[in-house]
Structure formats: C-alpha cells, structure tokens
Amino acid sequence: xxxxxxxxxxxxxxxxxxxLPWLVAATLVALAAGLWQALFVAPDDYQQGATVKIMFVxxxxxxxxMAIWALMSIAALGxxxxxxxxxxxxxxxxxxxxxxxxxxxxxxGSLWGRPMWGTYWVWDARLTSVLVMFLxxxxxxALWRTVEDPSRAGRAAxxxxxxxxxxxxxxxxxxxxxxxxxxxxxxxRVGGPAIHPSILVPLLTMALALTLLFAxxxxxxxxxxxxxxxxxxxxxxxxxxxxx
Amino acid sequence: MISxxxxxxxxxxxxxxxxxxxxxxxxxxxxxxxxxxxxxxPDLKLLxxxxxxxxxxxxxLASLLxxxxxxxxxxxxxxxxxxxxxRAPLELVVAAKALAHWLTTGLPLVIASPIxxxxxxxxxxxxxxxxxxxxxxxxxxxxxxxIGAALAVTLRRGGLLLPVLVLPLTIPVLIFGVAAxxxxxxxxxxxxxxxxxxxxxxxxxxxxxxxxxxxxxRAGME
Numbered sequence: 001x002x003x004x005x006x007x008x009x010x011x012x013x014x015x016x017x018x019x020l021p022w023l024v025a026a027t028l029v030a031l032a033a034g035l036w037q038a039l040f041v042a043p044d045d046y047q048q049g050a051t052v053k054i055m056f057v058x059x060x061x062x063x064x065x066m067a068i069w070a071l072m073s074i075a076a077l078g079x080x081x082x083x084x085x086x087x088x089x090x091x092x093x094x095x096x097x098x099x100x101x102x103x104x105x106x107x108x109g110s111l112w113g114r115p116m117w118g119t120y121w122v123w124d125a126r127l128t129s130v131l132v133m134f135l136x137x138x139x140x141x142a143l144w145r146t147v148e149d150p151s152r153a154g155r156a157a158x159x160x161x162x163x164x165x166x167x168x169x170x171x172x173x174x175x176x177x178x179x180x181x182x183x184x185x186x187x188x189r190v191g192g193p194a195i196h197p198s199i200l201v202p203l204l205t206m207a208l209a210l211t212l213l214f215a216x217x218x219x220x221x222x223x224x225x226x227x228x229x230x231x232x233x234x235x236x237x238x239x240x241x242x243x244x
Numbered sequence: 245m246i247s248x249x250x251x252x253x254x255x256x257x258x259x260x261x262x263x264x265x266x267x268x269x270x271x272x273x274x275x276x277x278x279x280x281x282x283x284x285x286p287d288l289k290l291l292x293x294x295x296x297x298x299x300x301x302x303x304x305l306a307s308l309l310x311x312x313x314x315x316x317x318x319x320x321x322x323x324x325x326x327x328x329x330x331r332a333p334l335e336l337v338v339a340a341k342a343l344a345h346w347l348t349t350g351l352p353l354v355i356a357s358p359i360x361x362x363x364x365x366x367x368x369x370x371x372x373x374x375x376x377x378x379x380x381x382x383x384x385x386x387x388x389x390x391i392g393a394a395l396a397v398t399l400r401r402g403g404l405l406l407p408v409l410v411l412p413l414t415i416p417v418l419i420f421g422v423a424a425x426x427x428x429x430x431x432x433x434x435x436x437x438x439x440x441x442x443x444x445x446x447x448x449x450x451x452x453x454x455x456x457x458x459x460x461x462r463a464g465m466e
Contacts, residue, residue, distance in 0.1 A: 025402060080459070131411050132415060134407075135411075135412045136412045138408075139405075139408045139409045139412065142405055143395065143405065143409065144406055144408075146399050146405055147399060152463065155463035155464075156395050156460060156463055159391070159395065159456050159460045159463065160391070160395060160409060160461050162456070163391055163452065163456050164415070165418075166452060167412075167413050168444070169414070170416050170448075171415050171416055173416075174416035174419045175415070175417060175418065175419070177419065177420075177422065177423075177441075178419045216461065
C-alpha cells in the first residue's frame, strides 16, 4: 500500500485497529523470550557478575533513542516537504517515547555504573552526549507543548528536529574530543573480547522486543493524537455554533 | 543587496539608540563575571585557571539573553510582516539581521572581554586567546540562536523556550572555544586544532542558521 493512502486518517485508524492486537501479542512474546534469555540463559560476566544483565535493557534503549530521532527526522521531512498529514502526528507521538527510552538508557547506565565504576555518573563522552540528546528531546517536547495550533507546532518542531539531526553528530564529535582532552581516570571500559553468542542472542532478542514495544506504543499514541485532534476540532465547531 | 544593506544599517541604528539596549548584554556580561568570584572565592590562581571558562560562559549567556530581541521588536510593530513579503530572499534577510545583531551584541562582548580578563588575573597570552576565540565564536552563537529566535518569535510564552532550544546547540562552540583559549594559556594541546574547528563551526552555523530560521519564520507567520 503506498504511503499516500495512509494520508486519510480514517483509513490509518482502521489499519492501526487491525494491527495493534497482533503487535501487542508479538511484543509480549518477544519481551518474554528476551527477558527469559537475559535473566536465566545468558551467563553472568566473570568480572561483573549479575549486573551485566542491565545491559540487555541499557543497550537496546540507547539504540532506540538514536533510531527514534532518525524516525522523527524522516517524519520532519514528510511534514516540510510533502505536508503529509500523518507525518507530524508520527513525530509528535515519537518525541515522548524517544525521551522515555533516552531516560531509560541514562537510568540503567547510572544504576550499572554505581557497582562497576563506583559512581552514579561520570562525565564520560557517551554519557554526556546521551544526556545532551535527552535535553534536546525535552526541548522538542516543550516546543510541541507551547504552540496551540497542531499544524504550526508540527512545522516548528520539524525544523528543530532537522537542526537537531545535523547537530547531534557534531555534538557527539565535540564531546568525544572534549573527553579525550580531559582524560578521565576512573572509567573502566567494558571493551575486551568481542561479544560471545551467549550474550549476543539475548541482546538482539531484547532489542527486537523493545523495538516492537516502541512500534506498539507509537501506533497507539498516533491513534490517540488523531482522536485528540478530532475532539479539538469538534469542540471548536461546537463553540462556534454556541456563540453564533 | 541595497535593501539588505539598508536593513543592516537600520537594525544597527535601532539597536544603538535609546530603547535599543545594545550595551545591556555587556552590562550583563560584566555582572556575571563580577558575581563568579563571590561564589568561588577571591583566589587569583584559581580564577586565572578557570578564567577563560568563566568568560566564555558569561559571553554565551549574555548573547543568549539578547537573542529574543532579534525578531520580537519587528514582530510587535509589524515590520516583520513587511520584511517577509519583500522581494529580498528571506534567508539573506535573516543573515543580514543576524549580522546586525552580532555587531551590536556580540562584538561589544569581544571588546569587553580583555578588561574582564584582567580582573580575572589572566595573563596577556590568555587574554588575547579569549578575545580571539570570542571574536570567532560569538557569530556562531548568534547564527545558531537565530533558529531559536525565529521559532519563539510568534509564541506568546516563548520566553524560557528560547534558551532551552538553543543551549544544547551551542555545546560544540563552547567546547572548542574554551579548549582553544586554554591551549593558548598554556595547555598540552595545540591552539590551532580547536581554533580551526571553532572557525568551521562558525562557518557552518552561518550557513545552517539563516536557512532554518527562515523556514521557521515562514512556518510561524502563516
């Protein structure tokens, strides 16, 4: 089905209604399989013990945090170049989810850092650039919440998303450079040998599960947003009718 | 070109006359730099070591504070609508307005920085380096800031939104500005590497800023 057919929100809502139960089921299955593998099958690390299992949530969250910004950038192009009516709905629904996954990544990283590095936070290049990305997600959400008219808010947010997409790699590069300049002493790099399949398979399963979770939540949030806009239009029409 | 020049001269004139508030940024800069030793203590050695960072943070905040005036006054009296409808390409108009804004808010910060460097106990080398990095770096802050200013101009509650949107974008400029200044003040890294990257960041923001800001203005004014 070409993307243009989805421009009709009613058709999109019907499709979402059909897809959501399957997505929820797939998410539950993948999440159960991933968690079972991560918690019971994957071996403990010989140095880090059971805390290494935090990685199975931490790493996929970091991947998703970046992927969601990429998704929002594509949606931003859809808003600005093609004025696709669902593009800004998709972007708006993705922003809080992206912020959520970024926060999950920071939180799990911090909880993992406490036993491993002896501190909740270090100004390591990666941590710092994820923190900056979190700030940019929050700024984007703040922009969405400041403009009342959804289509105007959509275009403003689309511009900011694209500027962010250009800037995030530059910020990442600068922070890397800044970090090597400062040379932190306390950071223990995990590095070492390549990942063993016994760890890699649960990791990829968890990544799949969290991606499905995102897809489910995203479609549901898009549906809510479309319905919310309809309610808004109906309320405005009703207010006009009442005043006339 | 003539209209852009006229716009530039008009903006500079408005800024330097009564009500324009061109020197308010410098005053704020001075206040920040004066406040910092009260928080850190009057230890001259410590101040000399972190002086470049204090000056850069002060300049960053001062140029951020002035940004909301970039389009707001024109939006209030309606001249922004005229400018939008004019024949001059909006991207160039934004670039000209940003240049005028930098001349009246960014350049005074650069000129004031050596004096403030003196009271922070910086040596001559460091003072020259801070002034040079600010001269090259503050245009990047202004041109990146045009995006935030253009996004926030049509909003009634845009006040705090602008810094929230712009500050993350200025992180690279801050990193390389302070790194270059510290390198000249006697670090292990060469001055040239961070300084040239700072120049590159400025050039890039002069290209990206006006385009994004023009798009934001068009989207916001419809």
